[in-house]
Every structure is written in structure tokens, then in C-alpha cells.
Amino acid sequence: MNTSLLSWFVIVIALLAASLPFFTERLFGLITIKFRKTVWLRLFELVVLYFLVGLLGTFLEAQAGNRFEQRWEFFAITACLFVVFAFPGFVYCYLRKQSFE
Template sequence: MTQTASIGLLMILALLAANLPFVSNRLFAVLALKNPKNLAVRLAELVVWYFLVGGLGLYLEQRAGQNAPQGWEFYAITATLFLTFAFPGFTYRYLFKHRA
């Protein structure tokens, strides 16, 4: 896989993973819950998805042979980008009126 393809794959996966907690009522899209998820559970799930996608990005970077050390600035920017990716799902879940 080329480096451009792995970056594109990672961005698409990040976009999907960031919206998954807000679109699905299941925990990690697998486990059914007795009660509906509240915002705190959705945000905790979002943090877990951030670390999973980040781990995949680290693996792809290591596989390409260019593992560069990162400071706190990198993680602040990627977390902000992940939250920006999550905005459509948040808007769908909490800002649109859903008919019963």
C-alpha cells in the first residue's frame, strides 16, 4: 500500500469512527445496552475510537519506515481534528429533531 493510500484510508476510517458513537445506539457498534447511551458514554466511546484509529495510524507509519517522534502538539491537533470529524454525527443525534 502506498503512503498516499494509507493516509486516505486512515482519514476515511477516522471520519467513520468519529461518527459511529453518535449514529449507533450500541456500545462500540456491537454490544446492545439496556438503557440508551447518554452523552458521557458517547464521549468516552469517542475517546476509545480516537486511540484505536491513532494506533492504526502509528502502525501504518511504522510499516512505512518513517516512525517520527511526536510531541503534545501533535496529539492536541489530531484530537481536535477527530472532534471536528465527529460534528456531523453529533449534529444528527442532538441538534436535529427526530420524529417518533
């Protein structure tokens, strides 16, 4: 598979994973819970999904054959990017006008 295509694949997966905690009331989109999700639970999901997407990216990079060392700057930038990717889900969950029909 093309390296550029793998990069775009990881970016799209990160965009979807970052918004997932805000679009559903299920834990990680899979597990039904009996109570309404709090902000802290959503943030916990966001952190876990960040690391899962990071593991996927590392695995795909290793499969492509050019695994590079990442330092703290890489993780700071990708964490900020992941939070930016979560913005549409945050707006959908907390900032949009609720309709009471």
C-alpha cells in the same frame, strides 16, 4: 502500499470512527446495551476510538518504514480534528428535528 493512500485510509477511518458513537445505540457499534446511551458514554467511546485510530495510524506508519516522533502538538491537533469529524454524528443524534410518526 502508497504512503498517500495510507494517509487517506486513516483519515476515512477516523471520520467513520468519530461519528460512530452518535449513529448507533450500541456500545462501540458492537455491544448491545439495555439502556439509552448518555452523552458521557458517547464521549468515552469517542476518546477510546481516538486512541484506537491513533494506534492504527502508528501501526501503518511503522509498516511504511518511516515512523516519526510525535509531540504534544500532534496529539492536540489530531484530537481537535477527531472532534470536528464527530460533528456530523453529533448533529444527527442531538440537533436534527425528531419526527414523531
